[in-house]
Amino acid sequence: MTRSVLRPTLFLALGAAALAAGPAHATLRVVATLPDLAAIASEVGGDKVQVTALADPAEDPHYVDPKPSLLIPLSRADLLIVNGLELEVGWLPPLQASARNAAIRTGGPGYLDASVGVRLMEVPQTRIDRSQGDIHPGGNPHYMHDPRAAIVVAKAIAARLATLDPPNASFYAERAQAFVREAQAVVDAERARFAALPSAKRRVIGYHRSLTYLEDWLGLTEEATIEPLPGIAPSPGHVAEVLATMRETGARVIVQEEYYRRNTSETLARMARSEMVILHGGTRFAKGERYLDHIRHTAQEIHDALSH
Amino acid sequence: MSGQPLLTLRQVRVGYSGQAILPPLGLAVRPGDVWALVGRNGAGKTTLMRTMLGLLPPVEGSIHTAPGLRRAYVPQRGDYDLTVPARVIDFARGGTDVGWSFLRPWHGKAERARVADAMERTDTVALSHRAFATLSEGQKQRVLIARALCSVPALLVLDEPTSAMDPANEAAVFALLDRLRQDLRVAVVIASHQLSFVPRYASHIALVDRDDGVALAGPAPDVMSSPTFRHRYGSLLDEPAADPREVSRG
Amino acid sequence: MGDAGLTPSMFFDAWELFRTPTLTGTVAAAMLGVLGVYVVLRRMVFLSAAISQAAGLGVALAYLGAVSFGLAGVWASPTLGAAVLTLGATALIAADRSATSARRDALIGVVYLVGSAGMLAVGTRIVQELQDIDALLFGSAVAVSDADFHLVSATACAVLAVHALGWRGFSAASFDPDGAQVRGLPVRALEATLFITLALAVSVSTRVLGALPTFAFSVLPSLAAVRLAPNLPVALLLGGLFGALSGGVGYLVAFLYEIPVGAAQTLVAAALVASAELAVRAARLLPRQGLSSSKR
Numbered sequence: 001m002t003r004s005v006l007r008p009t010l011f012l013a014l015g016a017a018a019l020a021a022g023p024a025h026a027t028l029r030v031v032a033t034l035p036d037l038a039a040i041a042s043e044v045g046g047d048k049v050q051v052t053a054l055a056d057p058a059e060d061p062h063y064v065d066p067k068p069s070l071l072i073p074l075s076r077a078d079l080l081i082v083n084g085l086e087l088e089v090g091w092l093p094p095l096q097a098s099a100r101n102a103a104i105r106t107g108g109p110g111y112l113d114a115s116v117g118v119r120l121m122e123v124p125q126t127r128i129d130r131s132q133g134d135i136h137p138g139g140n141p142h143y144m145h146d147p148r149a150a151i152v153v154a155k156a157i158a159a160r161l162a163t164l165d166p167p168n169a170s171f172y173a174e175r176a177q178a179f180v181r182e183a184q185a186v187v188d189a190e191r192a193r194f195a196a197l198p199s200a201k202r203r204v205i206g207y208h209r210s211l212t213y214l215e216d217w218l219g220l221t222e223e224a225t226i227e228p229l230p231g232i233a234p235s236p237g238h239v240a241e242v243l244a245t246m247r248e249t250g251a252r253v254i255v256q257e258e259y260y261r262r263n264t265s266e267t268l269a270r271m272a273r274s275e276m277v278i279l280h281g282g283t284r285f286a287k288g289e290r291y292l293d294h295i296r297h298t299a300q301e302i303h304d305a306l307s308h
Numbered sequence: 309m310s311g312q313p314l315l316t317l318r319q320v321r322v323g324y325s326g327q328a329i330l331p332p333l334g335l336a337v338r339p340g341d342v343w344a345l346v347g348r349n350g351a352g353k354t355t356l357m358r359t360m361l362g363l364l365p366p367v368e369g370s371i372h373t374a375p376g377l378r379r380a381y382v383p384q385r386g387d388y389d390l391t392v393p394a395r396v397i398d399f400a401r402g403g404t405d406v407g408w409s410f411l412r413p414w415h416g417k418a419e420r421a422r423v424a425d426a427m428e429r430t431d432t433v434a435l436s437h438r439a440f441a442t443l444s445e446g447q448k449q450r451v452l453i454a455r456a457l458c459s460v461p462a463l464l465v466l467d468e469p470t471s472a473m474d475p476a477n478e479a480a481v482f483a484l485l486d487r488l489r490q491d492l493r494v495a496v497v498i499a500s501h502q503l504s505f506v507p508r509y510a511s512h513i514a515l516v517d518r519d520d521g522v523a524l525a526g527p528a529p530d531v532m533s534s535p536t537f538r539h540r541y542g543s544l545l546d547e548p549a550a551d552p553r554e555v556s557r558g
Numbered sequence: 559m560g561d562a563g564l565t566p567s568m569f570f571d572a573w574e575l576f577r578t579p580t581l582t583g584t585v586a587a588a589m590l591g592v593l594g595v596y597v598v599l600r601r602m603v604f605l606s607a608a609i610s611q612a613a614g615l616g617v618a619l620a621y622l623g624a625v626s627f628g629l630a631g632v633w634a635s636p637t638l639g640a641a642v643l644t645l646g647a648t649a650l651i652a653a654d655r656s657a658t659s660a661r662r663d664a665l666i667g668v669v670y671l672v673g674s675a676g677m678l679a680v681g682t683r684i685v686q687e688l689q690d691i692d693a694l695l696f697g698s699a700v701a702v703s704d705a706d707f708h709l710v711s712a713t714a715c716a717v718l719a720v721h722a723l724g725w726r727g728f729s730a731a732s733f734d735p736d737g738a739q740v741r742g743l744p745v746r747a748l749e750a751t752l753f754i755t756l757a758l759a760v761s762v763s764t765r766v767l768g769a770l771p772t773f774a775f776s777v778l779p780s781l782a783a784v785r786l787a788p789n790l791p792v793a794l795l796l797g798g799l800f801g802a803l804s805g806g807v808g809y810l811v812a813f814l815y816e817i818p819v820g821a822a823q824t825l826v827a828a829a830l831v832a833s834a835e836l837a838v839r840a841a842r843l844l845p846r847q848g849l850s851s852s853k854r
Contacts, residue, residue: 065698065700065818065820066698066700066701067700067812067813067816067817067818067819068576068579068700068809068812068813068819069564069813069816071572071575071576071700071701072568072572072575075572075575090698091698093703094698094700094701094702094703094706095700095701096701097701097703097704098575098578098579098700098701098702098703099575099701100574100575229681231681232678232681233678358736361736361740362739362740363736363739363740378741379740379741380737380740380741381736381737381740381741382737383734383736383737387736388733388734389599389733391599391784392599392733392790393784393787393788393789393790393792393793394788394789394790395788395789398788398789398790402726402729402730402733402734403737403741405726405727405730405738405741405743406741406742406743407741407742407743408743408744410724410726410727410730410743411723411724411727412723412726413722413723413725413726439788455737456737459741465740
C-alpha cells in the first residue's frame with residue numbers, strides 16, 4: 001500500500017516524534033482514508049503536505065484491513081480526511097481512537113468529512129430510529145466516482161488546509177482553483193461525449209449501488225444491480241431477473257469495481273452477450289496517478305464498452 | 309464376612325429411558341464381597357453396572373446405599389483419551405476429588421498421602437513419572453485402580469478390567485483386587501464377559517442376559533449350581549473345581 | 559514482504575500507539591490459549607467458528623426484528639441477539655453428552671452452517687448493509703479502543719480465575735465424566751461453566767479482535783502446548799503462554815511486514831505449533847533413559 005508515500009511520512013513522523021503534535025511544521029501531515037481523497041489532497045497541498053492513504057484502491061473500502069504501521073502517520077497527522085457516510089464505519093473508528101491524536105478525532109480541528117457539502121444521492125426518506133441499532137442515515141457514500149463531487153471536496157480541503165496553515169492559504173486556494181478548472185473541463189467534456197451516444201446505448205448494469213453518482217454525471221441509466229441489496233450476494237432468482245432486464249432493456253454493459261466478485265457478472269455477460277467493464281477501485285495514488293487521470297480512464301473504459 | 313450392606317437392589321429392573329431390559333433383580337453388596345457381573349457382550353452387564361454406580365436410575369424397584377457410601381469407578385482402559393497429557397502420578401491424583409474438593413488448584417497434604425498410599429498398594433510408584441499413554445495394558449490397569457483408590461472408596465466397580473490382556477497380567481490384576489479386598493475391606497464389582505476369574509475370586513455372581521430374559525444374582529456357589537448357569541457355562545465349572553476357596557455369603 | 563523501512567525500534571518508539579492493541583491481543587490470546595486446551599483435547603476445534611456464526615445470525619435477526627416486525631428498544635438490540643444465539647448454540651453443543659465426539663463434531667458443523675446460511679438469508683430481508691453486521695460482530699485486531707481493552711481484560715481475569723480455581727473439576731468432567739459423577743463431582747455444573755466461559759471468551763474476542771485471530775487463538779497455542787506438556791496443568795499454563803506470545807509477537811510481525819494483524823497472529827501461532835512438533839520429534843531421536851527401567 002502507499003509505500004512510496006508512507007515511508008517518507010514515517011521517517012518524518014518519527015524524526016519529529018520528540019516534538020509535540022501541532023501545526024508548527026514545515027509541511028502539514030495529511031492522512032486520507034481512500035486513495036482518491038489522498039490524491040486530491042496531494043494535488044491541493046502540493047509540496048506543503050505529506051499525504052498517506054489508508055486504503056488501497058484494489059481494496060473494497062467497506063472492508064479495509066489496515067496495517068499497524070499506519071497508526072504512526074495517523075498519530076502524527078494534522079489532518080484526517082474521511083469519505084464519511086459511514087463507508088469506513090467498519091474499520092476507521094478504532095484506528096482513530098488508537099492513534100491518540102486529539103486533532104483527528106471526529107469533530108476535531110484536524111478531522112474533515114469530505115461528504116459535507118457534496119450533493120448527496122439516495123438519502124433515506126423515512127427517518128430511521130437510531131435505537132434500532134447502527135442503521136445508515138446518510139446516503140450513498142460512493143460519490144468519489146463523480147468529479148463534480150471532487151470539485152466540492154477539493155475546495156473543502158483547501159479551506160481546511162488554510163485554517164491549519166494560514167500563511168499558505170492563498171497557495172492552497174490557487175491550487176484548488178487550478179484543480180477545479182481542470183475537473184470542470186473533464187466533467188463537461190465527458191458529459192458531452194456520452195451525450196453523443198444514442199440513448200439506447202446509455203444503459204448499464206451495476207454490481208453494487210456504487211455507480212449512482214457516476215451514472216448521474218455521465219447520463220447513464222442503471223437498469224439493475226447484480227447485488228439484490230447492498231452487500232448481499234446475488235440469489236439465483238435475482239440473477240434471472242437481471243438477465244431478463246438486460247434482454248428487455250437492451251443494457252449490454254456490466255460495470256463493476258475491481259474488488260467485487262466477478263463470477264456472476266461473467267456468467268451474465270456470457271448469457272446476455274454483453275461487455276464487462278472492470279473499473280479501478282480508485283486512483284493509483286501510491287503509483288503517482290492523479291485523480292483526474294483515473295477519472296478520465298474510468299470514463300474512457302465505459303465509453304469504449306458502450307460504443308461497441 | 310458380613311456387615312451392613314453397602315448397596316442393596318430390591319426388585320430392580322434396569323434399562324434406559326423408562327425401558328427395562330432385564331427382569332427384576334435383587335442383590336446386596338457387603339464389605340469384602342467380590343461380585344462378578346457376567347453375561348455375553350450386550351447382555352445388559354454395563355446397564356446393571358451403571359445402575360449400581362448411580363449413573364442410571366432404575367426403571368423399577370429401589371436402590372438403597374449405605375449413608376455416605378463412596379463408590380469409585382474404573383472404566384475400560386479404552387475409555388481414556390490417550391492424547392490428554394498425563395503422567396502416572398497426574399492420573400492417580402485425578403482420582404482424589406470427591407464432591408466439591410476440586411476447588412483447590414493444588415493437591416493438599418492429605419490428598420498427596422492418599423495418592424502415595426494408593427500407588428504403593430497398586431505397585432505403581434516406580435511408574436510415577438512415566439506418561440500414562442506409554443504404559444503396557446497391565447500397567448495401565450494398575451494405574452487406573454490406583455486412581456480409583458485415591459478417593460478411598462468402600463465400593464470399587466470395574467468394567468472389563470482384563471480385556472485385551474495376556475493371562476499373566478490378567479491373573480496379576482485379579483490378585484491385586486483380591487489383596488485390596490482383604491486389606492481394605494472394599495467391596496469389588498467386576499463386570500466382565502470373561503469368566504476364568506469367577507470360580508477363583510468371585511464371592512457372588514450376577515448373571516444377566518437380555519435376550520433370554522435372565523437376571524440371576526446370589527452367592528457364587530448358588531448361582532453356579534443353578535441350571536441356567538450350568539447350561540451356559542457348564543464346562544467352565546469343571547476345571548477350577550479343583551481349586552475351591554472359601555466363599556463369603558451375604 | 560519485509561519492508562526495510564520498518565524496524566522493531568520504530569515499533570517500540572511508538573509503543574504508546576501500539577500498547578493497547580498489542581496488549582489486547584496478548585491478553586485475549588492468553589485466555590483463549592488456556593481454554594483452547596479443552597477445545598483441542600475434546601475435539602471441538604470448530605467451536606469458535608460456529609459460535610461466531612451463531613452470533614452473526616443473532617445480530618441479523620435483531621435487525622430483522624427491528625425492520626420487519628417493528629420491535630424496538632432492548633428487543634431489537636444486536637448485542638442481545640448475539641448473546642442469545644451464542645448461548646443457545648453453546649448450550650446445544652454442550653448438552654450433547656453422547657459417548658462419541660463425532661456427534662458433537664457434527665453438531666458444531668450444523669451450528670456453523672445454520673449460522674452462516676441463516677445470516678445470509680436473513681440479510682436479504684433487511685435494509686441494512688451486511689457490512690454493518692460485520693462491523694458489529696467482527697472487530698479488528700489492528701486498533702482497539704480502551705473500552706474494548708478493558709472489556710477483554712475483565713473477561714480474561716474472570717475466565718482465568720474460574721479456570722485456575724476449577725481446573726481439577728473441568729479436567730475430571732472433560733476426560734472422565736462417569737468417574738467424576740460417581741465420585742460426586744458436580745459434572746453438569748462444571749460442563750455448563752466450562753462452556754459458558756468458552757462462549758464468553760470467544761464472543762468477546764471475536765467482537766474486539768475479529769473472527770480469524772479468535773479461531774486461531776482458541777486452537778493453535780493449545781495444540782502446541784498439548785504436544786509439549788507432560789500433564790494438564792502444564793498444558794494449561796503453556797497454552798496461556800503460547801497464546802500470549804502469538805498475540806503480542808503477532809502484532810509486532812504485522813507491523814514489521816505490513817500484513818493484517820489477525821493473519822500475522824495466526825501465522826505466529828502456527829509457527830509455534832510447527833516448532834513444538836519439531837521439538838517433540840527431535841526429542842524422540844535422542845536416546846532416552848529409563849524407558850524400560852520401570853517395568854515390573
